[in-house]
Amino acid sequence: MPRNFAQLRSQVEGALAGRVAAPFEYRERRATENTSTGIDEIDLLTGGFPRGALTEIFGPACSGRTSLLVSALGMRTAQAEACALIDACDAFDPCQAEAAGVELKQLLWVRCRNINHALRATDLLLQGGGFSFVCLDLSDVPRKTVRQLPLDAWFRFRRAVENTQTILVIIEQEPNAKTCASLVLKLEGGLVHWSTAQPREISEARTGDFAWPSFVRLLDGLDVHAGVVRSRINPVSRMEFREGRISSATSGSSNSLETIFRANAMPWRFTDARVEPKLGSFEG
Amino acid sequence: MAFASIYVPDFILQAVLCAEPALRGRAVALWDGTPPLRSVVAVNDSATQAGIEIGMTEPQAAQFCGVEKRNRSRTCEESLHIALLQMGRTISPRIEDTTLDTIVLDLTGLHRFWGSQEKIARELARRAAELGLAVNVAIAANIDVALHAARGFPGITFIPRGEESKRLGRLPVRTLSPSVEILETLERWGVSRCEELAALPVLQLSERLGQEGVRLHELARGASVRSLVLAESEMRFEEEIELEDAVEELEPLAFLLGRLLDQLCVRLQAHALAAAAIHLRLTLGDAFEKEPPIRGEAPAAEAPKNYEKTMRLPVPMRDSKLLLNLLRLQLQADPPQATIRKIALAAEAARHRAAQNGLFRRNSIDPEKLELIIARLANLVGSLNVGSPETMDTHRPGAFRMKRFAPTPNEMKFRRKTGHTIAAANRKAEDEPKLRRATVALRNFRPEWLAKIELREERPLHISFRGMRGRIVAASGPWRTAGDWWQEEAWHHDEWDIYIRFDSGALFLERDLPGEVQDGLYRIYYDGLRRSWFVRGRYD
Numbered sequence: 001m002p003r004n005f006a007q008l009r010s011q012v013e014g015a016l017a018g019r020v021a022a023p024f025e026y027r028e029r030r031a032t033e034n035t036s037t038g039i040d041e042i043d044l045l046t047g048g049f050p051r052g053a054l055t056e057i058f059g060p061a062c063s064g065r066t067s068l069l070v071s072a073l074g075m076r077t078a079q080a081e082a083c084a085l086i087d088a089c090d091a092f093d094p095c096q097a098e099a100a101g102v103e104l105k106q107l108l109w110v111r112c113r114n115i116n117h118a119l120r121a122t123d124l125l126l127q128g129g130g131f132s133f134v135c136l137d138l139s140d141v142p143r144k145t146v147r148q149l150p151l152d153a154w155f156r157f158r159r160a161v162e163n164t165q166t167i168l169v170i171i172e173q174e175p176n177a178k179t180c181a182s183l184v185l186k187l188e189g190g191l192v193h194w195s196t197a198q199p200r201e202i203s204e205a206r207t208g209d210f211a212w213p214s215f216v217r218l219l220d221g222l223d224v225h226a227g228v229v230r231s232r233i234n235p236v237s238r239m240e241f242r243e244g245r246i247s248s249a250t251s252g253s254s255n256s257l258e259t260i261f262r263a264n265a266m267p268w269r270f271t272d273a274r275v276e277p278k279l280g281s282f283e284g
Numbered sequence: 285m286a287f288a289s290i291y292v293p294d295f296i297l298q299a300v301l302c303a304e305p306a307l308r309g310r311a312v313a314l315w316d317g318t319p320p321l322r323s324v325v326a327v328n329d330s331a332t333q334a335g336i337e338i339g340m341t342e343p344q345a346a347q348f349c350g351v352e353k354r355n356r357s358r359t360c361e362e363s364l365h366i367a368l369l370q371m372g373r374t375i376s377p378r379i380e381d382t383t384l385d386t387i388v389l390d391l392t393g394l395h396r397f398w399g400s401q402e403k404i405a406r407e408l409a410r411r412a413a414e415l416g417l418a419v420n421v422a423i424a425a426n427i428d429v430a431l432h433a434a435r436g437f438p439g440i441t442f443i444p445r446g447e448e449s450k451r452l453g454r455l456p457v458r459t460l461s462p463s464v465e466i467l468e469t470l471e472r473w474g475v476s477r478c479e480e481l482a483a484l485p486v487l488q489l490s491e492r493l494g495q496e497g498v499r500l501h502e503l504a505r506g507a508s509v510r511s512l513v514l515a516e517s518e519m520r521f522e523e524e525i526e527l528e529d530a531v532e533e534l535e536p537l538a539f540l541l542g543r544l545l546d547q548l549c550v551r552l553q554a555h556a557l558a559a560a561a562i563h564l565r566l567t568l569g570d571a572f573e574k575e576p577p578i579r580g581e582a583p584a585a586e587a588p589k590n591y592e593k594t595m596r597l598p599v600p601m602r603d604s605k606l607l608l609n610l611l612r613l614q615l616q617a618d619p620p621q622a623t624i625r626k627i628a629l630a631a632e633a634a635r636h637r638a639a640q641n642g643l644f645r646r647n648s649i650d651p652e653k654l655e656l657i658i659a660r661l662a663n664l665v666g667s668l669n670v671g672s673p674e675t676m677d678t679h680r681p682g683a684f685r686m687k688r689f690a691p692t693p694n695e696m697k698f699r700r701k702t703g704h705t706i707a708a709a710n711r712k713a714e715d716e717p718k719l720r721r722a723t724v725a726l727r728n729f730r731p732e733w734l735a736k737i738e739l740r741e742e743r744p745l746h747i748s749f750r751g752m753r754g755r756i757v758a759a760s761g762p763w764r765t766a767g768d769w770w771q772e773e774a775w776h777h778d779e780w781d782i783y784i785r786f787d788s789g790a791l792f793l794e795r796d797l798p799g800e801v802q803d804g805l806y807r808i809y810y811d812g813l814r815r816s817w818f819v820r821g822r823y824d
Contacts, residue, residue: 061803061824062803066727066824067723080692091728093725095675104672104675106672107673109673110665120664124660125661128649128653128657129653130654139727218760222724222823261722265781266724
């Protein structure tokens with residue numbers, strides 16, 4: 001039995017010799033490089049997605065998680081960075097993503113049918129390295145299934161991206177990575193905006209036998225409430241990121257930060273020559 | 285002028301040893317012919333010490349234990365010969381394909397590039413050793429002198445000009461490859477060495493043996509004159525192996541493939557080339573047993589005799605381990621359904637990739653490693669489920685196809701003079717206003733969910749799908765799209781964007797029952813051709 005702290009320390013160091021270089025040496029956390037999410041409000045709130053760390057985005061359905069993912073993909077692929085999306089439920093829509101600015105050529109899309117495939121694919125991609133942005137999309141996987149994942153999977157993911165330039169984002173319905181996540185972002189759906197055309201404009205649109213209804217409604221967008229649940233991003237780097245955007249940036253505290261952004265609907269219908277509006281809309 | 289000759293002693297034996305390196309250092313005997321007249325045609329020293337001799341019949345040779353016995357393999361010999369020619373071409377462009385086991389190289393003018401003749405000879409021996417061959421190399425000013433010296437003297441031999449007769453004199457006459465009749469005649473005369481043949485008077489020799497005798501006399505003196513017969517340049521990178529015992533499992537097959545790939549990559553490397561594609565051809569034997577067809581069912585189709593697979597690579601590669609891993613993954617995904625009797629591998633040669641990384645460029649993915657990752661992913665989720673999506677030139681909703689993932693490397697250059705850092709450059713690029721808008725993304729349900737809709741005045745009021753019923757509180761539509769009516773895959777959709785409030789949605793959220801059915805914005809459509817409603821996806 002060691003008699004004092006020095007002996008105990010040397011005993012532990014001896015036991016770990018060859019495996020851990022300096023077990024008692026404090027390792028300073030490396031300053032993380034943050035990258036834009038593609039949405040100003042989220043950038044101002046979080047400082048962007050950190051490289052070499054795990055970011056967790058959670059929320060219920062229709063909470064803007066995929067919108068945030070598509071924005072981030074658009075931003076990263078626009079800079080010719082290689083991105084990977086592990087889609088646990090094969091739900092990604094490449095047509096809409098391309099319209100939203102995602103360079104599909106830069107995106108590796110892995111369409112999985114179950115969560116085990118998704119986890120193994122994530123392991124392969126992270127261990128292989130070289131990807132700038134890796135997203136594991138578990139949005140539609142039941143909470144119970146994700147909850148039952150072994151905790152070491154999150155540690156493994158975090159360890160795999162540590163000291164790399166990879167941004168690892170996990171999207172799910174509730175947070176599961178716990179302390180492995182450097183940034184945990186909670187999203188909630190807000191108001192749904194519908195735009196209604198004015199009757200005067202409609203009346204001018206009469207063509208032949210077709211009469212427009214009294215009003216026409218379009219999906220205009222969706223408000224998304226975002227809040228930071230946990231953030232280990234260095235406040236200094238967050239402030240640096242904000243530099244030039246707003247002068248009175250929020251202070252460096254990581255809790256109780258919230259924002260609202262609006263995800264706009266794609267104005268694709270009227271740009272498509274073959275799409276023909278048939279009837280109007282209604283309020284239920 | 286100088287010529288180098290390379291001779292592979294025990295060529296047929298070395299061809300088998302190259303294909304099966306595990307046999308090196310063991311007693312090996314090869315037999316040839318059709319049973320029951322098979323006889324031993326080649327043995328190595330260990331087998332000779334064990335007592336096996338060339339010409340023994342199969343039953344005689346079978347009595348010797350501890351000696352590996354193999355069939356002579358002409359495919360291996362052909363592969364080895366091609367490899368030998370290609371190895372020679374890496375040193376000299378002018379080359380003669382003399383026989384299967386011998387080639388001659390013209391060394392004229394090569395000293396400026398390769399250095400002295402000694403260096404060239406050592407380089408030839410080294411490159412042959414890389415192929416797994418032990419060869420004799422001889423350099424002389426005369427083609428035939430170099431040829432016979434290589435066949436007669438082991439290792440590396442130099443014969444200076446003027447010493448040809450003296451050096452060749454010690455060789456036996458059979459080295460000159462005379463006909464059997466002439467050899468017997470010479471033996472009757474007591475002529476067994478080249479110097480004895482060279483000492484005979486030419487005129488009398490001509491009277492007794494004819495022109496063949498004169499030619500042998502010239503060869504024995506090292507005085508023959510002839511030109512090099514240049515071999516046509518043929519860049520074929522192929523390896524074949526015929527198996528005595530059919531292989532049934534992938535693991536031993538991978539072992540053999542690895543050996544062939546090693547040989548291919550060495551040959552490609554010798555030409556500073558790499559493989560742009562690998563063609564695998566397996567000759568199949570007996571098909572694996574399957575369950576007999578149920579009565580009334582058609583009998584199974586006859587099993588194919590060959591199994592072929594082509595592996596196209598995104599960038600030329602010559603890492604044999606990596607290529608083996610890729611092949612293994614492909615074979616695991618689609619294994620042959622019969623035993624394997626013969627393996628043939630061919631590589632499409634291409635220039636090797638040369639890349640220069642920049643100090644200020646973010647590291648991109650190594651294409652070779654990426655190919656391996658994608659192959660593993662394809663093995664995991666299926667090859668059609670991995671890749672880059674590509675939208676198609678159609679208005680059909682959600683139409684896309686998957687293609688090979690080939691990202692463009694990051695070519696952003698950062699100017700140091702202006703003091704731009706990577707972060708600043710990133711920030712500058714990210715500040716472009718056109719990318720700052722968030723758009724509502726749609727999550728597709730594949731396949732679409734069948735739904736039931738209650739309509740009032742052609743407007744949806746209630747919806748039920750996957751056992752849930754909800755009220756449509758707001759809707760936009762219908763937006764009609766139609767197309768491809770002239771084809772079988774026509775479509776006719778009336779789309780709606782709707783907000784659904786499920787009857788007990790809040791309860792379900794709390795209790796985490798069916799996680800996928802929750803209140804929210806959905807896109808539904810009425811399929812005019814199938815006359816049904818479907819839920820295409822959910823906005824998120």
